Amino acid sequence: MQAFAQRWIYAALIYFCVAVTLGVVMGASGDHSLFPVHAHLNLLGWVSLTLIGVIYHFFPQAGASRIATVQFWVHNVALVVMMGALTASLKGNPSMGPVLGISSSLMLLTILAFTGNVMVRRA
Ligand code: HEM
Numbered sequence: 845m846q847a848f849a850q851r852w853i854y855a856a857l858i859y860f861c862v863a864v865t866l867g868v869v870m871g872a873s874g875d876h877s878l879f880p881v882h883a884h885l886n887l888l889g890w891v892s893l894t895l896i897g898v899i900y901h902f903f904p905q906a907g908a909s910r911i912a913t914v915q916f917w918v919h920n921v922a923l924v925v926m927m928g929a930l931t932a933s934l935k936g937n938p939s940m941g942p943v944l945g946i947s948s949s950l951m952l953l954t955i956l957a958f959t960g961n962v963m964v965r966r967a
């Protein structure tokens with residue numbers, strides 16, 4: 845597997861460790877209030893990044909493109925900001941709406957960029 849695909853997998857592994865640690869802490873403490881953070885760290889972090897890395901492995905022209913590099917960084921920054929804001933919001937901070945709106949819209953944009961990238965550079 846080439847480096848442009850591997851970076852997705854390495855980032856995914858970090859989210860996997862963090863998300864499962866949070867899952868174990870929630871289970872042990874009985875406080876499940878952060879379960880949406882746990883769920884989305886797993887699903888937008890571990891699962892989505894792994895799938896994107898594997899898909900780029902099979903679509904190397906798309907994976908090696910500049911748009912994939914931009915998409916990688918925007919996805920990661922948006923996810924970290926989104927999870928931080930979601931944690932603050934779930935812990936009672938009422939002012940996180942705009943941050944969640946902007947970060948989740950950025951996430952949507954990266955997913956649309958990914959979809960377009962794979963469709964256009966299919967070879
Ligand atoms: C040792 C590993 C894990 C532990 C201890 C754990 C623990 C938990 C706990 C305590 C909850 C809250 C349940 C509730 O209050 O309803 C939860 C929810 C959730 N977990 Fe995990 N989890 C683990 C791994 C994973 C993994 C690997 C994934 C996905 C790839 C995942 C996806 C989810 C999802 C989607 C929810 C939300 C379910 C719902 O909507 O009720 N978890 N987990």
Ligand code: HEM
Pocket residue numbers: 879880881883884887888891892948949951952
């Ligand atoms: C920009 C991306 C995303 C946004 C803004 C988003 C937003 C949301 C929202 C607002 C909820 C309802 C939460 C609640 O009622 O407490 C939710 C729940 C859920 N989403 Fe997402 N989601 C995104 C991506 C994904 C992806 C990619 C997956 C799966 C691969 C996913 C899986 C789930 C699951 C399993 C639930 C139920 C568990 C929970 O409430 O945390 N989401 N999501």
